[in-house]
Amino acid sequence: MEVKFADGKSITFEDCWLRDHCRCSSCYHAATFQRAKHILDIPEVFIFEVQFEKTHILITWEDDHRSVFQADFLIECDFNTWTENRRLKPVLWSGNTVAEKVARLDIDKFLNSVDGAKSVFKSLLDYGIAFIEGVSIKNITTCNS
Ligand SMILES: [Zn+2]
Structure with missing residues (x-):
């Protein structure tokens, strides 16, 4: 109909x-x-x-x-x-044009705040990349995070 x-x-x-x-x-x-x-x-x-x-x-x-x-x-x-x-709408980017738009945050903010996690996932969906800083170099930390 x-x-x-x-x-x-x-x-x-x-x-x-x-x-x-x-x-x-x-x-x-x-x-x-x-x-x-x-x-x-x-x-x-x-x-x-x-x-x-x-x-x-x-x-x-x-x-x-x-x-x-x-x-x-x-x-x-x-x-x-x-x-x-x-539908996902990935953003095409190159070099410096994206530097300030990609999520870059500390591991604590990523793990312990909804906004932090959201910004990482949004960055991954939009640009295919996000930076999480301050992650311990111990194997156990990266495996459990
Ligand atoms: Zn009915």
Whole structure:
């Protein structure tokens, strides 16, 4: 099924995906963010009718089950947007241009602070390199860190 949004964006959803993502109380536990049914127990049914409203669509299935999908939810679930936003975007660099951008921090800050660890991982993802200084030269230290 193709859904066209007010901004001109158009996303195609498979019937089985929509049924699997039904958020009604018999299909989904909102409190725990979990499916109420095993994925193999979801019936293989097709859309019988669709009502397009301003902020949501209402689907009636062949088995008379009804699902409401908010437009915001459907946009969030667009596979193309999802993969594009999560794709690693390495930064090409050479020589001195990157010197002050690459993480360079002390081993204690890396091991004992969330921000320190984050900066190292971000640097690794963006530039492929990070420097951790002050690491003991003992074998046991480098093996355990
Ligand atoms: Zn449902």
